[in-house]
Structure formats: structure tokens, C-alpha cells
Amino acid sequence: xxxxxxxxxxxxxxxxxxxxxxxxxxxxxxxxxxxxxxxxxxxxxxxxxxxxxxxxxxxxxxxxxxxxxxxxxxxxxxxxxxxxxxxxxxxxxxxxxxxxxxxxxxxxxxxxxxxxxxxxxxxxxxxxxxxxxxxxxxxxxxxxxxxxxxxxxxxxxxxxxxxxxxxxxxxxxxxxxxxxxxxxxxxxxxxxx
Amino acid sequence: xxxxxxxxxxxxxxxxxxxxxxxxxxxxxxxxxxxxxxxxxxxxxxxxxxxxxxxxxxxxxxxxxxxxxxxxxxxxxxxxxxxxxxxx
Numbered sequence: 470x471x472x473x474x475x476x477x478x479x480x481x482x483x484x485x486x487x488x489x490x491x492x493x494x495x496x497x498x499x500x501x502x503x504x505x506x507x508x509x510x511x512x513x514x515x516x517x518x519x520x521x522x523x524x525x526x527x528x529x530x531x532x533x534x535x536x537x538x539x540x541x542x543x544x545x546x547x548x549x550x551x552x553x554x555x556x557x558x559x560x561x562x563x564x565x566x567x568x569x570x571x572x573x574x575x576x577x578x579x580x581x582x583x584x585x586x587x588x589x590x591x592x593x594x595x596x597x598x599x600x601x602x603x604x605x606x607x608x609x610x611x612x613x614x615x616x617x618x619x620x621x622x623x624x625x626x627x628x629x630x631x632x633x634x635x636x637x638x639x640x641x642x643x644x645x646x647x648x649x650x651x652x653x654x655x656x657x658x659x660x661x662x
Numbered sequence: 663x664x665x666x667x668x669x670x671x672x673x674x675x676x677x678x679x680x681x682x683x684x685x686x687x688x689x690x691x692x693x694x695x696x697x698x699x700x701x702x703x704x705x706x707x708x709x710x711x712x713x714x715x716x717x718x719x720x721x722x723x724x725x726x727x728x729x730x731x732x733x734x735x736x737x738x739x740x741x742x743x744x745x746x747x748x749x750x
Contacts, residue, residue, distance in 0.1 A: 521665065522664055522665035522666075523665075555665050556665040556666045556668070556669045557665050557669075560740070560743065561743065561747055562740065562743050562744040562747055562748070563747050563748065564744075564747075564748050565747070565748040565749075568748075607747060608747065608750075
């Protein structure tokens, strides 16, 4: 029985970690090579597209989405989508998609440029070729070179607060169980073998 | 604008549930503490009167008002995120 319990626990924590990994912001150092827009028809991967309600109709099945094409410092390509998240999930409250596209195309830089322009792309989400899903770029800014160091302050603070909150609730729950539930169970099962 | 309405309504409901739970929990902690105080100080006077006086003081305390942060912190966070994401 111990195996079942640990498997369920493991799956639960795997889900929590995957959820946080998808939702929390990440930073990539990259070189933007192109920006474009492409028609997308979200199907079974619809939950990985945001289609936010920021003025436009949300009941259309086909729409144009901005994309940002980039190469990361390891020379591997990375494609970001650039969509509003609006008032929905995840809570980035991003409404400036078109402005971001303008900033991104202003920073385009090719491999053979005399001095390639490197940028940091803040994004959330995953790139997965099998599902055709793309991380959503939240902001871009220019940096001096490919070896900048980014300290993820937001993630440090957020995860610390989350752990503290979890611990505070857990401690109170354990105390409640010891004080209120265990005596009752002992009382009811008194005399049981 | 339906999405904004949804956020406001569900946000308000969730924060209210948190506010009420914390409020009840904080009251019960204070009540237990007052009972312990009453026993430790040699049981002065009527127990219920002692606790009721203490709870009336709690009603005006800073600690109770701090529970309003349940509403204030998320709203401030949202405003800050909107500013940082779109206008920086």
C-alpha cells in the first residue's frame, strides 16, 4: 500500500511543479531574427493558446497570432508567440502585444551582423514541437552581450512566500488533527484490537 | 469586457472566503488566548465577562484591521503587474 500512497504523492507534486514551471516567468538570452504573424487554428492544444478577451471577439475559430523568431545563445532556434493574456490566466495582465511586436522587430539582428544585438526575452510557457505550442513572450529588452546574468528576483520572492504559506497552513492542519481528530478517532475505536 | 467582470466577481468571492476564514480563525485564537490568560492570572471574576471584554478590545485592534490586507495586497499586486508589464 505504501507504493500507491507515494505514487499519488509523487504525481501530485509533479503536477504542481509542472504547473509552476509553465506559469512562472523565465528569461532567455536570445537574438531575434524575425517577427511575423501567422494564422492559427487551435485544436486539441487550445489550452496552450490564450485568446484573451481584450476587445476583440473570442468566439472565432481562426485568428492571426504574432510570433517572434529567435536564436538562443546555444545557437538553437526558439519561437515565441506574442499574445495578450488580458484579464485571464496566467495573471500577466498583458495588453501591449502590438507594442511588444514593434519593440521586437526593432531589435532584429542576424548571425553575420558585425555586432549582433542580444536581447533578454521574458516569457512563460513551453515550446513543444509535437503539440505545436509556443511560450508567450511578455517583454524584451536589449542587453550588451550573450553572457549577461539574470537574477530571477520575482521567482525567488514568489516561491519563498508560497513555501511559507504552505508551511503555515500545514502546521496548523497537523495541530488541528492532533487536537481534534485523533482524540475522536481514539474515542470511537476504543477497545478495538 | 466580460473577462474583467469574471476576474472581479470570482476574485471578490475567493478573497471574501479567505477573509472570512482568517477572521474566524483569528477570533478563535484570540478567544483561546484570553481563556488561558484568565486561568493564568488566577481566574479574576466571571470567565465569560473577562473573555467578552477581551474580544471587544480585539474588535478595535490593529491585528483585526490587518486582515483587510487580504483584499489590499492582491489588488495592489494586480495594479503593479499591469504597470510593469504594459507601461515600463
